[in-house]
Amino acid sequence: xxxxxxxxxxxxxxxSASQSMQLKGQTGCVGHLRAGTGMDAQGFLKTWQSHRQDLxxxxxxxxxxxxxxxxxxxxxxxGFLKSRDAMRDFCQEHPESGFDDGFAFGFRADTAQYSYxxxxxxxxxxxxxxxxxxxxxxxxxxxxxAEKGIRFITPHYEEKFRIADGDMIRIxxxxxxxxxxxxxxIDDCHVEVGKGWDNLYHICQFAEMMERNGNTVIPLRNSxxxxxxxxxxxxxAIVMFERGFDGYRSASYVTKGRTSQKLVDELNSGMxxxxxQAAAMLAGATQGWAxxxxxxxxxxxxxxxxxxxxxxxxxxx
Numbered sequence: 609x610x611x612x613x614x615x616x617x618x619x620x621x622x623x624s625a626s627q628s629m630q631l632k633g634q635t636g637c638v639g640h641l642r643a644g645t646g647m648d649a650q651g652f653l654k655t656w657q658s659h660r661q662d663l664x665x666x667x668x669x670x671x672x673x674x675x676x677x678x679x680x681x682x683x684x685x686x687g688f689l690k691s692r693d694a695m696r697d698f699c700q701e702h703p704e705s706g707f708d709d710g711f712a713f714g715f716r717a718d719t720a721q722y723s724y725x726x727x728x729x730x731x732x733x734x735x736x737x738x739x740x741x742x743x744x745x746x747x748x749x750x751x752x753x754a755e756k757g758i759r760f761i762t763p764h765y766e767e768k769f770r771i772a773d774g775d776m777i778r779i780x781x782x783x784x785x786x787x788x789x790x791x792x793x794i795d796d797c798h799v800e801v802g803k804g805w806d807n808l809y810h811i812c813q814f815a816e817m818m819e820r821n822g823n824t825v826i827p828l829r830n831s832x833x834x835x836x837x838x839x840x841x842x843x844x845a846i847v848m849f850e851r852g853f854d855g856y857r858s859a860s861y862v863t864k865g866r867t868s869q870k871l872v873d874e875l876n877s878g879m880x881x882x883x884x885q886a887a888a889m890l891a892g893a894t895q896g897w898a899x900x901x902x903x904x905x906x907x908x909x910x911x912x913x914x915x916x917x918x919x920x921x922x923x924x925x
């Protein structure tokens with residue numbers, strides 16, 4: 609059996625957890641397996657749940673059993689399903705696969721027809737493994753479409769902003785409440801906002817509902833840090849920005865012979881915040897989080913705005 613195995617991308621990690629009925633259908637989700645160790649932390653206790661009876665065939669189950677055996681016994685895949693200790697050692701050897709603050713690790717295995725999205729939680733007492741099985745062509749087709757991002761528009765179809773699949777929005781209500789909701793791409797005109805049976809919206813329907821209720825919506829991009837430091841023209845001191853909040857707070861730091869900008873760069877670098885992210889945070893806090901300037905993809909490595917490319921005029925004179 610041909611099996612390719614690698615670290616899952618951030619986008620692929622979204623599919624190593626429970627999906628809605630809409631996403632299960634579009635991605636060809638056959639079913640999922642959950643497993644946890646027993647009291648001896650050696651063998652895994654497994655449970656299988658089928659999602660598509662038409663896809664959960666005897667042929668698939670035979671291949672799935674072969675994949676599981678390979679992940680237990682074949683050394684080239686690390687043998688991480690032998691025990692929780694083996695899983696923990698394997699994850700420590702692949703720190704690039706970590707997410708959720710290093711408590712979860714994501715991988716993807718592919719055969720000719722199926723894809724297996726794997727989430728490992730070696731530090732949990734229970735449920736150390738989630739493995740979701742997909743028809744590969746359906747999953748890849750949907751993920752390619754999702755790369756376009758999720759559009760948020762006005763009721764008149766004017767685009768306000770886009771977010772990546774799996775990013776969050778903040779709904780600001782007239783009574784002062786703020787509701788943060790994860791969003792999932794369904795297709796170009798439909799989005800899931802949060803969890804629940806009634807969370808599927810046409811993007812225009814969602815825009816009309818927000819306007820009718822007097823709510824405003826801003827993006828909470830995963831590509832932005834939760835906090836960072838910076839400088840604003842009207843204040844000489846260093847300030848702190850928080851993702852999704854307007855304005856800033858003063859931050860008291862002693863420069864000790866360094867320029868305040870150099871200290872800002874050092875503080876941000878120590879938290880893993882790039883100059884592009886810092887520039888986008890400044891723009892979001894002072895210009896609004898829905899503005900294109902609040903998206904780090906619009907800056908270069910030095911935090912300078914990327915100029916739009918001029919149209920190719922060919923040989924025209």
